[in-house]
Amino acid sequence: MIRVAVTGACGKMGTLLIDNILSADDLELVAAFDIVNIGDDVGDVNRFGYLDIPISDPADMVSVIENTNTDVVIDFTIATASAENIIKVAKAGANLVVGTTGFTEDQITRIHRIIKDKKISAIISPNFAVGVNVFWKLLEEAARYLGDFDIEIIEAHHNQKKDAPSGTAVKAAEVINKVVGGRDYIYGRQGLLPRGDEIGIHAIRGGDVVGDHTVLFFGDGERVEIRHQAHSRQAFAGGAINTLRWLMNQPPGVYSMADYLNF
DSSP states (O other): OOEESSSSTHHHHHHHHHHHHHOTTEEEEEEOOSSSSSTSSHHHHHHHHHOBBEEEGGGEEEEEEETOOOEEEOOSHHHHHHHHHHHHHHHHHHEEEEEEOOHHHHHHHHHHHHHHHTTEEEEEOOOHHHHHHHHHHHHHHHHHHHHHHHEEEEEOOTOOOOSOHHHHHHHHHHHHHHHHHHEEEEESOOOOOOOOOOOEEEEEOOOOOOOEEEEEETTTEEEEEEEESEEEEHHHHHHHHHHHHHHHHSSEEEEHHHHHHTT
């Protein structure tokens, strides 16, 4: 049995992840963290029924993880919180599944350093949906042949998403630029701004859109579009749960979904 803790346990993703854990025969929820409802039972708060698992303050993360013998922590929060959570989890010696986006370069450096120093295993991805990772792979292949085309990326998310552009869109741009090389990124356009050799990235926010990503390659007289649409957050939660199981059999280090999918 894999003993699992969830951060952001009262949020939409946290609740869905807990639901997946409770439904799995090989996983056991042993701890839950959030900055709200501290001390309340996480099952009661999320309407699963009483679970005898109080919501803990993230400030107490190290001691809670150690006292519950947590094997792995799943973190889908926000970058500022996640960067600190990762340090605490690593200090406590648990493994990590991280789906948070919006990390700065400095935060990424700190995260990788602590994971290496504490010799834990972590899989970090801006998107755990298998389809999105295939989407990135398709973009890499398309860029090999369409590198001289104009390239634009459009992403749409719900009106509560805090970071823009999405981590998935940023990753898409990075995948393409790794192939074509040297292109600047333009985030939206306004005024006199003739198109150059850039990659345009555009973020749309509204309603309850789970996540849409479209990359357009424009040539003379033709256009290629590669698109991924997430219809439910279960695509992300299910991917995280499956990679969690895989991670438990990996040596210490930082992994990506590309490692999990053996790309």
